[in-house]
Amino acid sequence: MLIVMKPTATEAEIQQVVDRIEEMGFRGHKLPGRQLTAIGITGNKGPVPAERFESCTGIAETISVTQPFKLTSRQMQAEDTIVDVGGILVGGHLFHVMAGPCSVENEEQILRSADAARSAGATFLRGGAFKPRTSPYEFQGLKEEGLQLLAKARERTGLKVVTEVKDTETLPMVAAYADLLQIGARNMQNFSLLEAVGRLQKPVLLKRGMAATIKEFLMAAEYVFSTGNQNVILCERGIRTFETMTRNTLDLGAVAVLKEMTHLPVIVDPSHGIGIRRHVPALARAATALGCDGLIIEAHPDPDRALSDGAQSLTFEMLDHLMADIRKLVPIAGRVLGTLPS
Amino acid sequence: MLIVMKPTATEAEIQQVVDRIEEMGFRGHKLPGRQLTAIGITGNKGPVPAERFESCTGIAETISVTQPFKLTSRQMQAEDTIVDVGGILVGGHLFHVMAGPCSVENEEQILRSADAARSAGATFLRGGAFKPRTSPYEFQGLKEEGLQLLAKARERTGLKVVTEVKDTETLPMVAAYADLLQIGARNMQNFSLLEAVGRLQKPVLLKRGMAATIKEFLMAAEYVFSTGNQNVILCERGIRTFETMTRNTLDLGAVAVLKEMTHLPVIVDPSHGIGIRRHVPALARAATALGCDGLIIEAHPDPDRALSDGAQSLTFEMLDHLMADIRKLVPIAGRVLGTLPS
C-alpha cells in the first residue's frame, strides 16, 4: 500500500503517518518525490484498511499495490528515478556509456582504457578489481591495487568508476574507491550483500542473475531499496538458455518490460549478452534503439591478451565506431547522450 | 566441400565437375553467383580429395566446408542471397516490412489491414488462412476462403502476400495464392514439409522453432535448399526460456550470428518475440538497428476483438508511429527501405 501526501503536507504530518504505520506493526518508507512525498507500507500480509489513517491530516490518497516488489514498482512511483553518481545523473532522458576492461590488469592497461573510453564519449570507466571466477584456479583480480589504479584513472580523466563488489568483507574497501558499486549476476540473490549495500548510500548497479525472472530481479532491487538505498540502476546482461553458440541470450524484451514496471534506470551489457566481440556492436545498437538508459561495454587495449573476457572485449577502434552509431540512435530513442561536466 | 569455378568456366566445364562428383557417389549442387559459379558437394562422409578433380578444367579453387549446414553457409557463398518475391527483392542492403493480422477473418478486416500496411510503407501483407493452433478447439482459419481474400487484398494494394502453409496436403492450394510461403515455428523440423516446399521454386519464409538452436535452424533451411529451392528467408521469432512475463524471448544475438554464418536474408518477428502489444515497437526498433533484413509485424483494425493473437497485434496508428522510427533507423543500420514498384 502507498499513501500519497499532499504537496502541502508538513514534515510532521508525514511523520505522523509513518508512526501510525509502525504502531500497526508494519514499516513505513518515506519516498520523497519532486513535488510530493509518498509513504510505502511493507511488512503487511494483506490489505491495510485505509480508515486506519482517517485521523491523519495531509493525505492526498491511498493506493493499493499488487506487485510483490513494492518500493521499486511504477505503482509506487510513476516518475523515473534519477540516480546521482557523483554529479552524473543516470535515468530520465539521459543515456550513458560505461566502458573499460573486464579486469584491471596493470597501470598502463587501465590508463589507456580510461583515455579511450573518455575520448569515445563514455562517462564511466568499468574495470574489475575483485573478480568472481567460475574456477578457483583463474585470475581473481588485483584487489586493492586494482582499486587504486581505477582511482588514478578517474583522477586523470574525470570518468566515474564502476567496479564489482563480491562480498561484504571487501565492501568497505570497494566502496571507498568506487562511484558505482556493481553487484554481479552470480550475487543477484546474495541477500546479505544486497542488504549491506542497501545500508550504504552509494549508487548500486545490480546485474540480472543468469536464470532470474524479471520478478526476481525486481525483488533483488527491492532488498537494496527496502534497506534504505534508493540509488539502484538495473542491468540486463543476458540469460541462460539452451542456445550455446552465444555465451548468453540477451533479453531485450525484459528491458522493455522493466522500463514499464519499475521507475529505476535500466542499462544493458551487450558484451556478456553475446560474448563474441564482433557481434557486440550490433547488440549495443539494438539496445540503444530499444530505449534503455545506457550501456556497459567491455573494451581493452589488446583484447586477445586480456586476462579475462578477451573474447568479448572491443578494441578501442571498434568502440569509437560504435559510439558514432550510438550518437545517431540515442535521439531516435528519445534520449540525450550524457556527458562529463566540462 | 565447395568447388569454385573460374569466372570464365563454361557450362560444359561446370557439368563435368558435377558429373565427376556424382560418379563418386555424392551429390553436386550448382550455386550460380553474380560473377562465378560454385559447386557444393553433399553426401560425403569425410573430406573429398581435391586431386579427384585434377583432370577437370575451369576450376579456380576447392574449399573445405566444416559446418554441417553446407549450402546455406557463408563458406559456400560469401555474398548475400537476394530472394526475388514476385519482383520484390529481399536481402542484400534492402529492408522490408511485412504487416497484417495473425489470421484472415473476413473481407473488411483484411482489406482494411492491407490498406493500412500499404499506407504505412510495408511491401508484404501477412495473414493466416490455415492456422496451426495448440488446442483443437480454437479457430483454425478460413482456409481457401482466406487465401482468396488475401489475393483480393493483393490485387487492390500491390502488396505481396505471405501466408503459412501447415502441411503437404494443402501446399498446392496455398502455393497457388501465396507469394511467400511461411513455414511456422512448430513445423521447422517437419522435414517432409521442408522437402515438399524445397521441390517448388516458391520463396519460403522459415521461422525458427521455439527450442531450435541456430545450427538446427540452418539445418532446416538446408533441407529446403538441398531439395532444390534456394529462395529461403529466415525469421527469428523468439525462443522458449524460463521467463514467463513475455510470451517468448526474442534472440537478437542469434540474428547477429546468423547474418555471419549464412548468406540467407534474416528477418525478425517482434510480435511473437514478446507477445505484448505495447512492447512490440521497442523490439522492432531494436531489431532494425541491429541490422536485420526486415520485420514481420502483426497489426489488426481492432486488436482487442481479433480471433487470434490480439494481445500482440498493433493498431494501425501504432504501426504508423513505428514506421516513422524505422525510416530513421534503417539507414543507420546501413540499409535501404524496400518499396513497391510504383
Next chain:
Amino acid sequence: MLIVMKPTATEAEIQQVVDRIEEMGFRGHKLPGRQLTAIGITGNKGPVPAERFESCTGIAETISVTQPFKLTSRQMQAEDTIVDVGGILVGGHLFHVMAGPCSVENEEQILRSADAARSAGATFLRGGAFKPRTSPYEFQGLKEEGLQLLAKARERTGLKVVTEVKDTETLPMVAAYADLLQIGARNMQNFSLLEAVGRLQKPVLLKRGMAATIKEFLMAAEYVFSTGNQNVILCERGIRTFETMTRNTLDLGAVAVLKEMTHLPVIVDPSHGIGIRRHVPALARAATALGCDGLIIEAHPDPDRALSDGAQSLTFEMLDHLMADIRKLVPIAGRVLGTLPS
C-alpha cells in the same frame, strides 16, 4: 463439460444427449467406461447450462471441466485408459518394456534385436524405418523395406511392433505394418499428422516435444483424441534445457504430474532422456520406481557401429542386466510386468 450417464442408460438415451449437444452447435464425444458412459462436450466457449439437458433421461450428473485439454483429462475420466495393442494391454497396473534399435538397418540386425528383446522380457520391438533427421545428409531409414523386416521380426518372436510415422503421405504404409504408431518429438505439434492418426483407430505412441510444456503435450494428445482415436500412450523423452553434458534432461516430475492429470498411459524413454549408454540403466530404474507404465529403450547388437543413436543404445547384455532390476522394481511401484501371451 462432461455428462455422466447412469449405468442403466440405454443407447437411445445416450444418443439423445449427443443429439441435443449437436443441436446447440457443439460436439458430443461418447466416452464408454467399464460401468457407465460419459459424454464430453467440446466446441463450447463458455459453460453450457445444465438445464438444457433437463428433458433428457438417463443422466446421472453433469460435471464442469476447467482444463483446456478435456477428453484426455482425469476430470473427464477418472479411471485409467487401457490401450489394447493387438491383444497386449498397456496402462492400468501393467508395465511394459519396448526395446530395439533406433533404426532398422538390415535383417540380421533386427532379428537379433528382436530375439534379444524377447528373451529379456520385452513385449514390443522398436525400430525406425522412416527417420526424421536433423541433417538432410544423414541416414533416413530403410523405408518400406524396414517395415517388412519389422513384420518378419514380429512373426518370429510375437513381439508387437512400434515404429515412427513421420508424415501423412507414408501413414497408410506405416499403419499397414505397425502395431503401435509412434509420433516423434519433432512432430508433436504437427497437427495435420495428429488429426490423420486420429482418424485411424490404430494405437498411437505420442512423444513429448523437446520444448513442450505438460499442457501442450496434453493438447497434442487431445488432437488425436478429439478426432476419434482414444488409443493414445504418452511418452516422456527428455526436454531441452541449458545443460549440455546430457543430450536432454529427462523430466520425471512431468511423469508424476501427467499420471495425475490424465487417464492415458505414460511411458518413459531413458535412451533419449540422457543420450549416454552407460547412464541409461540408472534412469530406467528411476522411471520404473517412480511409477510410469513402461519403458522404451534403444538396444543394438553392436551399438558402436549403429547407423543412428549408437551412443545411447544398450548392448543386449546391458539390457538383460537392466531387466533383472526392473523385475524387482515393478512390484514396488505397484505394477505387474506385462508379458506376451504364451
Next chain:
Amino acid sequence: MLIVMKPTATEAEIQQVVDRIEEMGFRGHKLPGRQLTAIGITGNKGPVPAERFESCTGIAETISVTQPFKLTSRQMQAEDTIVDVGGILVGGHLFHVMAGPCSVENEEQILRSADAARSAGATFLRGGAFKPRTSPYEFQGLKEEGLQLLAKARERTGLKVVTEVKDTETLPMVAAYADLLQIGARNMQNFSLLEAVGRLQKPVLLKRGMAATIKEFLMAAEYVFSTGNQNVILCERGIRTFETMTRNTLDLGAVAVLKEMTHLPVIVDPSHGIGIRRHVPALARAATALGCDGLIIEAHPDPDRALSDGAQSLTFEMLDHLMADIRKLVPIAGRVLGTLPS
C-alpha cells in the same frame, strides 16, 4: 596433474614432492587415500613436465588431469569419498535420509519433526534458521534461536543437524551448532562463502544452483576443496526450465553423470525438485532407485500452516509410507540404509 605415491612412500617423500611443486610456483594438495597418497597440482596453466620430478623418490606414477575441476574429479581419486559427519558416514555404499521442516518455527514444531524423522528412519534433521528469501518481506528465520532449537532436537533424538548458512558473517554461529553446513542453491557461486567454509573442516552440503551446469557445480565444490575442506556432499535439487507446472525440473540424469565424474557423495532433494507435496514420494523413489547416496526431504507436522515451503512438505504419515518404499529400493540400488548408532 596428479602424482600418485607408492603405498610405501614416507611422509618425507610426499613432502619433497609438494615442495618441488611449490618451487615451480604451483600448489600441491595432499590427497590421502586408504592405501596410498596422491598429490594434486593446481595453479598450472598447461601440462607440467613429469621429468621435473625425476629426482623425487616414492612416486608410483603421474597422471594428467583434463577436467577443469581437478581435486573433485574421479581422475584424481577413483574411490568414493566418505564424509564423516560426527560419526555418521555419508557416501560409499551407504544411503541416508535427511528430513525435517523448511524452517525452524518453534520448539514444539522442531521437536515433533525430529521425533517423526527419527522414527521414520532418518539420520539427519533438516531445518533452516537463516532463510534466504526471494522477497525482503517474507519470514527470514528464527536465527540463533532456531539454531538452539535444532541443538535441542539433536540432543533429544541423536539426529545430526543440517542447516543452511547464508553468509560469512553468520558462518561462525551456524558452524557452532550444525553438524553439516548447507550452502543453498542461490549461493552456489558465492565464492567468498565457499572459501570461508573451505577454511573450516566442517562437512558441507552444497546444493546445485538453479541454472548451474554440472561442470559449474563441480567447480563450486572445487572452491571448497581447494581451500582445504574435503568433506563435501553434493545435492541435486532441480534446475530451472521452461516448464512451469512444477517448481523446478529435477535433473536425475545429472546425478548419474555426477556419480561418474566425481568421487563426492551425491544426494537428491525431491521436495524442491518438484515443489508439489503429493508428487514428492514418486521422485524420492526414482532418485533412490537411480543410485544416489541419500535424500533430503521436507516434512512438517502441519504443512498447510508452515511459514515456508508448506506446499512441498510431507506430512509425517506420508514420510513413513515413503520410508517403507525406500527400505525396499535401497538394496536394489546396491546400497545399505544408514542408521544412527544405537
